[in-house]
Amino acid sequence: MLELSNITAGYERGKPVVRDVSLAVARGEAVGLLGPSGCGKSTLARVAALLHRPDAGTVVLDGTTVHDYRHRAPRALRTTVGVVFQSPRQSADPRLRLRDLIAEPLKATGRRIEIRERVDELAHAVGLGGDLLTRGAHEVSDGQLQRACLARALVLRPRLLICDEMTAMLDASTTAALVAAVEAYRRETKASLLAVGHDQVLLDRWCDRTVSWAAPSAA
Numbered sequence: 559m560l561e562l563s564n565i566t567a568g569y570e571r572g573k574p575v576v577r578d579v580s581l582a583v584a585r586g587e588a589v590g591l592l593g594p595s596g597c598g599k600s601t602l603a604r605v606a607a608l609l610h611r612p613d614a615g616t617v618v619l620d621g622t623t624v625h626d627y628r629h630r631a632p633r634a635l636r637t638t639v640g641v642v643f644q645s646p647r648q649s650a651d652p653r654l655r656l657r658d659l660i661a662e663p664l665k666a667t668g669r670r671i672e673i674r675e676r677v678d679e680l681a682h683a684v685g686l687g688g689d690l691l692t693r694g695a696h697e698v699s700d701g702q703l704q705r706a707c708l709a710r711a712l713v714l715r716p717r718l719l720i721c722d723e724m725t726a727m728l729d730a731s732t733t734a735a736l737v738a739a740v741e742a743y744r745r746e747t748k749a750s751l752l753a754v755g756h757d758q759v760l761l762d763r764w765c766d767r768t769v770s771w772a773a774p775s776a777a
């Protein structure tokens with residue numbers, strides 16, 4: 559599903575934060591990526607999500623070699639991947655109501671007709687009940703906003719879900735609810751998962767295998 563081969567990536571020319579890393583996630587597989595803060599996990603996750611162009615190496619997603627990243631990546635490839643980041647506040651437009659936040663990818667891909675049914679279905683799956691869908695992002699807790707961000711990541715039915723420290727800021731019950739929602743989605747769709755984090759116990763429980771960043775090559 560995802561093959562990262564010899565990826566080198568960074569933010570300044572000549573100063574890579576990820577060096578020559580390889581990692582593969584098979585179809586239907588859940589892989590945990592574990593490593594200390596600052597080692598480059600999020601950077602690699604952003605490369606895998608086609609949000610950051612690597613300086614070197616190859617990304618193959620769903621059998622297609624990636625040549626373009628960010629808005630230049632072909633839509634069919636971009637929508638193959640759903641991503642949830644650590645901080646919902648940084649990844650959600652505070653002006654949007656949760657309903658509109660979850661619907662964003664459907665609007666962006668011209669699938670407005672699916673909005674009502676899909677948003678209600680996903681709100682239920684991530685445990686957003688009552689009037690929460692009509693509240694603005696600034697009117698809900700971090701945990702509630704992260705639930706909406708997970709729903710948004712699932713709304714186009716991605717074949718690969720990348721959770722980058724998705725639960726790092728959350729309490730135990732919200733963490734359990736979000737992990738359960740991801741697991742239910744994977745059972746239903748056979749989607750693959752790349753879960754990035756610090757918490758070995760959680761990753762070991764959640765994933766088929768966990769790759770430790772300490773290795774020279776993370777495959």
Ligand SMILES: Nc1ncnc2c1ncn2[C@@H]1O[C@H](COP(=O)(O)OP(=O)(O)OP(=O)(O)O)[C@@H](O)[C@H]1O
Binds near residue numbers: 569575593597600602
């Ligand atoms: N947008 C950016 N511009 C410049 N440097 C960055 C940027 N994002 C990350 N870095 C740097 O790249 C390095 C790797 O960061 P990254 O976020 O990939 O690590 P991480 O392993 O995910 O860390 P954490 O577990 O703390 O999230 C760090 O030294 C960080 O300061």
